[in-house]
Amino acid sequence: MSQDESPSARLRGRPxxxxxRNKALRTARDILLNEGFGRLTIEAVAARSGVSKPTIYRxxxxxxxxxxxxxxxxxxxxxxxAGENVAGSLGSQMRALVTAFATTRGRQIALALxxxxxxxxxxxxxxxxxxxxSRETGRRLVGEAVARGEIAAPADIETLLDMxxxxxxxxxxxxxxxxxxxxxxxxxxxxxxxxxxxxGL
Amino acid sequence: MSQDESPSARLRGRPxxxxxRNKALRTARDILLNEGFGRLTIEAVAARSGVSKPTIYRxxxxxxxxxxxxxxxxxxxxxxxAGENVAGSLGSQMRALVTAFATTRGRQIALALxxxxxxxxxxxxxxxxxxxxSRETGRRLVGEAVARGEIAAPADIETLLDMxxxxxxxxxxxxxxxxxxxxxxxxxxxxxxxxxxxxGL
Amino acid sequence: MSQDESPSARLRGRPxxxxxRNKALRTARDILLNEGFGRLTIEAVAARSGVSKPTIYRxxxxxxxxxxxxxxxxxxxxxxxAGENVAGSLGSQMRALVTAFATTRGRQIALALxxxxxxxxxxxxxxxxxxxxSRETGRRLVGEAVARGEIAAPADIETLLDMxxxxxxxxxxxxxxxxxxxxxxxxxxxxxxxxxxxxGL
Amino acid sequence: MSQDESPSARLRGRPxxxxxRNKALRTARDILLNEGFGRLTIEAVAARSGVSKPTIYRxxxxxxxxxxxxxxxxxxxxxxxAGENVAGSLGSQMRALVTAFATTRGRQIALALxxxxxxxxxxxxxxxxxxxxSRETGRRLVGEAVARGEIAAPADIETLLDMxxxxxxxxxxxxxxxxxxxxxxxxxxxxxxxxxxxxGL
DNA sequence: ATATAAACGAGACGGTACGTCCCGTCTTTCG
DNA sequence: CGAAAGACGGGACGTACCGTCTCGTTTATAT
Numbered sequence: 130m131s132q133d134e135s136p137s138a139r140l141r142g143r144p145x146x147x148x149x150r151n152k153a154l155r156t157a158r159d160i161l162l163n164e165g166f167g168r169l170t171i172e173a174v175a176a177r178s179g180v181s182k183p184t185i186y187r188x189x190x191x192x193x194x195x196x197x198x199x200x201x202x203x204x205x206x207x208x209x210x211a212g213e214n215v216a217g218s219l220g221s222q223m224r225a226l227v228t229a230f231a232t233t234r235g236r237q238i239a240l241a242l243x244x245x246x247x248x249x250x251x252x253x254x255x256x257x258x259x260x261x262x263s264r265e266t267g268r269r270l271v272g273e274a275v276a277r278g279e280i281a282a283p284a285d286i287e288t289l290l291d292m293x294x295x296x297x298x299x300x301x302x303x304x305x306x307x308x309x310x311x312x313x314x315x316x317x318x319x320x321x322x323x324x325x326x327x328x329g330l
Numbered sequence: 331m332s333q334d335e336s337p338s339a340r341l342r343g344r345p346x347x348x349x350x351r352n353k354a355l356r357t358a359r360d361i362l363l364n365e366g367f368g369r370l371t372i373e374a375v376a377a378r379s380g381v382s383k384p385t386i387y388r389x390x391x392x393x394x395x396x397x398x399x400x401x402x403x404x405x406x407x408x409x410x411x412a413g414e415n416v417a418g419s420l421g422s423q424m425r426a427l428v429t430a431f432a433t434t435r436g437r438q439i440a441l442a443l444x445x446x447x448x449x450x451x452x453x454x455x456x457x458x459x460x461x462x463x464s465r466e467t468g469r470r471l472v473g474e475a476v477a478r479g480e481i482a483a484p485a486d487i488e489t490l491l492d493m494x495x496x497x498x499x500x501x502x503x504x505x506x507x508x509x510x511x512x513x514x515x516x517x518x519x520x521x522x523x524x525x526x527x528x529x530g531l
Numbered sequence: 532m533s534q535d536e537s538p539s540a541r542l543r544g545r546p547x548x549x550x551x552r553n554k555a556l557r558t559a560r561d562i563l564l565n566e567g568f569g570r571l572t573i574e575a576v577a578a579r580s581g582v583s584k585p586t587i588y589r590x591x592x593x594x595x596x597x598x599x600x601x602x603x604x605x606x607x608x609x610x611x612x613a614g615e616n617v618a619g620s621l622g623s624q625m626r627a628l629v630t631a632f633a634t635t636r637g638r639q640i641a642l643a644l645x646x647x648x649x650x651x652x653x654x655x656x657x658x659x660x661x662x663x664x665s666r667e668t669g670r671r672l673v674g675e676a677v678a679r680g681e682i683a684a685p686a687d688i689e690t691l692l693d694m695x696x697x698x699x700x701x702x703x704x705x706x707x708x709x710x711x712x713x714x715x716x717x718x719x720x721x722x723x724x725x726x727x728x729x730x731g732l
Numbered sequence: 733m734s735q736d737e738s739p740s741a742r743l744r745g746r747p748x749x750x751x752x753r754n755k756a757l758r759t760a761r762d763i764l765l766n767e768g769f770g771r772l773t774i775e776a777v778a779a780r781s782g783v784s785k786p787t788i789y790r791x792x793x794x795x796x797x798x799x800x801x802x803x804x805x806x807x808x809x810x811x812x813x814a815g816e817n818v819a820g821s822l823g824s825q826m827r828a829l830v831t832a833f834a835t836t837r838g839r840q841i842a843l844a845l846x847x848x849x850x851x852x853x854x855x856x857x858x859x860x861x862x863x864x865x866s867r868e869t870g871r872r873l874v875g876e877a878v879a880r881g882e883i884a885a886p887a888d889i890e891t892l893l894d895m896x897x898x899x900x901x902x903x904x905x906x907x908x909x910x911x912x913x914x915x916x917x918x919x920x921x922x923x924x925x926x927x928x929x930x931x932g933l
Numbered sequence: 934a935t936a937t938a939a940a941c942g943a944g945a946c947g948g949t950a951c952g953t954c955c956c957g958t959c960t961t962t963c964g
Numbered sequence: 965c966g967a968a969a970g971a972c973g974g975g976a977c978g979t980a981c982c983g984t985c986t987c988g989t990t991t992a993t994a995t
Contacts, residue, residue: 175973247505295492694895701894702894
């Protein structure tokens, strides 16, 4: 039933070339970081990478999806190491997160998300892998702390996670105040206050 | 300097017509709400409004600024009435805010902000009037509560305000979870917990 | 030269399939007659016929040659039956010719010729088999009449043949006047006048 | 009523620039004569002329129409001077015509006609001004000879004109025999034979 | 009244990029 | 080992908007 799907999926014809894909992605990434989201055009990627426009369109539906793919391929999202307690692990994650976002790349990520078709599969993958991954890490860290008996299980974990991770995104995009390490620390302090308080509720 | 500047600055020639301005703004608003941010082009606004392209460019530098102007002209941002206590006033503001943002217009606002040149004067005005106005209202509500002796003055008010208002924007833009009234209530509950706790710290 | 060439000529490997050739030709013919010369692309023929592009390219150098091959394979050029006198045989040939050309296919023939590389072997074959075949038939009919003593041998037979057959092609391509049976008759009348006059000259 | 149409046809807006039109036409003509019809692309004309693609498309619907316009603008079609008798005037016209067509430009004209949409206004203008103009001149020359009493009025003038002018076009396009001065002379001889014979009929 | 001048609509301009089509070639697997 | 399948680089297509620039017209203040 299920095991004959993958192995015998013998593809006829010339297989897609990973080389072309990768050249396009690398070029897109370079443009994104050096010139910004508004300059990332299919035309430019084709011209600089040597990959033809039709081939690019065979792989991604438009420039936004290519941008998201390039940002996803970029190994730069902090994954959050397990620490001995919530304060430590959350703190180090948040500091890494703020550092990662307070760059050109951070703003490009936000722009890509904002410009994307919210229903597209690529957008959903991007959201999960890039925007929400640190939020999920946060959920894991809290879960571990609960398991260790360090804190009680919070009642409305989703709202809590939003309150912790949304401000990073907010400062990045709105730009009313700096996205720096003092802010990260202040955020973690407040997050811990919420967590220690959210017992039975 | 000289006396003919401000008072008698009687301009020669035909004065700018507020009619043209308003027609363009109304058309922009309609396109924004019915077809989305991506379809708001100067060309389309000129064609539908009967206002010529040069006239539009005389008033706004580009399509994004026109969009922001149209969204600012729209009388839909909740201003937050003064209540008898923080819980009540914050609650009613947040419910109004969530209601206002959970619409097509909300998403267009986010898109406009994300696509804008962050240094432009129009962008700054838009930020202050549309994105940050509820945050400022929140600052006022907290200040009043402190004045009433209801709560202690929080140490890191900026981080607190971000934690309260960023999640609305975050859910709107990221779309991972619904932006609804239960969320508004949950958010207010947690905000109050933070406020009641943020004494001297 | 060596004995293994012609007689045993056992070709190694899979032999070229006449099926593929014929499917491509039939599909090309259909496109030519139903959608016109401009829509006859290798891509389209490959897609509809099930014959792959490389196979088509193995048989014909480009779309124009495929078109000419398809038009040549079409059994529709009138061959001109021998009559008892020039008037009769020429008349019936010209009526058949006009009828054959006054169709979609006639126009496609002219387009194919005009678009072709005039030096290509395929073009030369096409010219001889499709465009000039009736002219050659005309030459034979005149020769037979001379042999019968019906008319004298004309001095400048080539110019004469052009004057008789060129107008059909001319009306087809230029389209200034209809290509119909009255025209065929008028043409034959004038041709006979020329022939009866072209004695010693 | 009628006299206020043309003069007061006050055009609003920026007037089309004849400069742009002419630059495009000149460039198209150059490509046509030096590189052939197949290399005349809008892209190439835009690149070489400095006129933008949209402007080219505002003036001509596609490359074929641009080609026809360029060929029409070219002052190279022989107009046929009035001679003292039909033999002379027809002879000099035909010699000029053959000379004019036996060039690169001649073949480009034929190609342009063959590739064009036969219903387009541009195609009709092209036909009348370029392909049929010598035929119309021939009609005039014959008419003048009749008026002078030199020959009788032929019965089927349309067929006659086709027989005289079609062979030039035919040899040009089919290429089976050379398009040279001996051919021109031979053609005129036969034409005169037809004309002198076509009395009452 | 009559200049004078600014803002207006209309619309063409040079540009950039779009997304698509088709070309002719190349690479892989199947019969 | 030829045929089918199908991805590839390349080039041109025709379109959409951009932001700028004449034009001729309209509407106001300043003479």
